Amino acid sequence: MKNVPNRVILPESELPRQWYNVQADMPERHDPYINPGTGKPATSEDFYPIFAEELARQEFSTERFIDIPDEVRELYKTYRPSPLHRAYRLEKALDTPARIYYKYEGGNTSGSHKLNSALPQVYYNKRQGITRLTTETGAGQWGTALAMAARFFGLDLTVFMVKISSMQKPYRKAIMETFGADVAASPSDRTASGRKILEQDPECLGSLGVAISEAVEMAVTTPGSRYVLGSVLNQVLLHQSVIGLEAKLQLEMVDEYPDLVIGCSGGGSNMGGLMAPFMRDRLTGARKPYFIAVEPAACPSFTRGKYAYDFCDTAKVTPLARMYTLGSGFMPSSIHAGGLRYHGMSPILSKLYHDGFLDEARAEKQNDVFAAAKLFAGEEGILPAPESSHAIKAAIDEALRCKQSGEARTILFGLSGHGHFDMGAYISYNEGSITDYIPTDEELQKGFDTLPKVE
C-alpha cells in the first residue's frame, strides 16, 4: 500500500478530456421519454424549443466518450481537478479498519458540484447563438453555479427563485446578483403564469413548480432564450461524470479501488457523476463495486416511490420519463437538504437501480444526518452541506460495520458541497429543533395520485 496523502491531488494536465456516458454500457437503456402532447416516444427535436440542440442530442446519445469542449475545460481548470481526501481523522475517531475517501466538490464559489454542468450547458447555448437563459432555483446551489457560468460566458440569466427561499436565503440571492444574474422572486410579474397566481393570491410564497413554469414560459416566449436544468437529465449526468473520472484516477494514484461507492441522491446528478466510471466497470464485468444511493426519509423516491412514467418538472412541460417517483404532486416536508427535495429520480439511475446494478438505496432521517455532519466537520474540518451529509451518514455506518467485521474495506463517498450557506439548518440542529419527518403511506398516496396515465 502506498503512502496516501491527506489530499490526493490530480495535476491539471490530467483533467479528463472527455466525459463518460454510462448509457453506452447499459445492457438496456432507460425507457424512452414520451412527448406528453402526442403520447409517443420523444426525440431530441422535441427538446429543441426548450434546450440547446447539442444538449438535446446529448440527452439521447449512446456515444461512450464525449469530448469536453476546450472552452469548458479551461474553466474547469479554475477549480478542477477537485481533491480526493483520505479521511484519516474520521477513520481514527471511528476506530475502523476501513479506508475512507471522499471526493470534495465544494471548493468552488457555487459551493457544490453543480458548476460542472452549468458550464457546459451555458457553453452549448452560447455556441448556438442563444443570448439569454432562464432557470429556477430552490436551495440556490444551481442558481449560483449557473450565475457564475453565465457571467463567464457573457450570457444574460434570469433566475426564478422560490419566493420563500429568496426571503430565507438572501445571501444566495446576493451571490447570484454579484455574478450579474437577474433574480426574480417567484411568483413574479414577469410572466403570465406568475401574474395569474399573484392575482389570485398576492401573498403567495411560491413553489418549485411555479418557478419552473415561469422560467420555461420566459424561455419559450423570448427570442434567443433557452431554459436550463441542473439535475435529473442524462446530459447532466454526462457532465458530472468528470467527478468520478477524476476520483478513479486519484484512487489509482494510491493503488486503491473502492469496494463501496456512496452518494446522496436528489435528482441524481451527484450520485450519477461520482459512480459513472465505477459503474462502467460493473456493467462490463471488470470489477464489482457496491453502490449505495442515500436519500432523505422525508423524500424517499428510490425507497418508497413507484417506478413509473412521470413529469420531470412539476410544471409538466418537459417530456415524461420513467423513473422512481413520488408523483410530481408530492409535497415534501420542509427539510433542510433543499437539494434533495425532488419528487423523482434520474431515469438512468432509476433504470440501473431497477436492474440491480445500483445495488442499494437508503433513506436517512434528518437528525441522524446532522449528527453525522457534525462528527465529520469536527474531525475533517469541512462543514458539509446537508445534502452531502446523507452520504456521510452511510459512509460512517459502513465504516462501523467494518469495525465489527474487521474488514479493511475501501469506501468512496461524494462530498458534493459545503454548508456555508446552510447555517440556518445547523442552528436548528444545534438547538434541537429539527424533527424527523417521515411521510405516511396516505401522504405518499396523494403524490402517486398525481402520476399521469401512460399506456
Place this chain on the structure above:
Amino acid sequence: MKNVPNRVILPESELPRQWYNVQADMPERHDPYINPGTGKPATSEDFYPIFAEELARQEFSTERFIDIPDEVRELYKTYRPSPLHRAYRLEKALDTPARIYYKYEGGNTSGSHKLNSALPQVYYNKRQGITRLTTETGAGQWGTALAMAARFFGLDLTVFMVKISSMQKPYRKAIMETFGADVAASPSDRTASGRKILEQDPECLGSLGVAISEAVEMAVTTPGSRYVLGSVLNQVLLHQSVIGLEAKLQLEMVDEYPDLVIGCSGGGSNMGGLMAPFMRDRLTGARKPYFIAVEPAACPSFTRGKYAYDFCDTAKVTPLARMYTLGSGFMPSSIHAGGLRYHGMSPILSKLYHDGFLDEARAEKQNDVFAAAKLFAGEEGILPAPESSHAIKAAIDEALRCKQSGEARTILFGLSGHGHFDMGAYISYNEGSITDYIPTDEELQKGFDTLPKVE
C-alpha cells in the same frame, strides 16, 4: 517561461517543516515591549500568565527557522499546501502584460488564513497542560479558526463575541458552536467586567475592547486557562510565514519571482505571513521585491497613524508595543472589512515600514474595494472576503499601471479568505448603500489622545 497551470499545486510532501522568523534577518529589531505595570522592557515571563510559555518565547525569538511540530503539520495537511492561482482571466479582462498570482487561503472551513496560527497556538497550550482557552472575536474568522483548532486538539474554548456582531452574524456563531465552542455574547454575565457593564447598561451591544477584557479576565481567573490572540503578535506572524514559504516554492515551480508583493493589513498577520520569505530576500540583499500593504481608508493605521507605543488590545492588558497606531481609543466607523478594524499594526511590520523595507502602504475606500471584489469574482470565480479585496484593488491598479507602461511585471497578492459569510456587505454594495467613510483629522486626534505616555 514554463507553462503555468491555473493553480500551482505544491505536493503535500513539500509542506514546509519550519516556520521562518523574519526577526532573525532584521538589521534592527522592533522596539521592546514594555510592561505597563513597571514601565520596563517586558520579558517572555511577563507574558506567561496570559499566553502559553512556548508562545511567549516565540514572541521574543530571533531563531531564523523554528520547527513546525508534527502534530500541527499533520493538521496543516488537511488543508495545506494551499493553491497558488494564476489569474489568467483577470489578466485578460484587464488587458495587462502583468502576470498576476494570488495565494488563496480561503480553502478551509474557517474561511481564512487564521487557522494557520490557531492550530499551533492551541497545540502549544495543550502541550503545557492547558485545558481551556478564551478569546474574543469581532468579524468571526478568528473565532471560527480557533473553534476548529480547539475541537481538533480537544480543548475547551470560550469565545466572547461582540454582542452586535453575534446578532448580525448568527451563522458565524453557529459554525463555532458546531465545532463545539462555547460562544458568549459580550458583554456577558460570565465575568466581573461583563456584569459591571450590564449593570450600567443592560442593552449594551459590546465592543472588541469589552470582549477582550472578558476573555482575558476569564483566562487569568480560571485555573488551567490561557488567552489566545489571532493577529498583531510576532508569534502569529511566525506561524503565518507558512503562507509565504509555500508561495515562494510554488513560484519557483513555474520559474517566477514576484516584482510586487501585495497584502491587506489589519493587524498584519496576513501581510506578514505572505511577505516573510520575500522580505528575507530583501533584508539579505538577495532580491529586491517591492512590498505594498493595503488598509481601509476608514482605519488608516499605516498611512495616517503615529509610530508610537500603544496597547495591543483596547482593554490595555497586554504589554505596550511600539507600532503604527491610531490609539487604542480610536473608534473606527462600521466598515465591512471587520478584520481590518484594528487600531494598531504588528510591531514587526511597523518597524519594517518605518525602516523602509516594507515599501508602501495604501489606504483604499470601501466602494473601490467592492468594485474590485466584484470584478475579481466575475473573472476568477472566487467570492473574496472584504478584507482580502483590499489587496485585489491594489493588484488591479498595479496591473493597469503595467498596461500603460507595457511592463510584464510579476504581481503576487494574498487572497486571505472568502466572503461566504460576508454577503451582508455584498448586499449593501449591490444596493449602492455603502458609504466611503474617511475619518477627519479631528476624529483621528481623539484616538491619538488615548495613546499612553511612555518615556
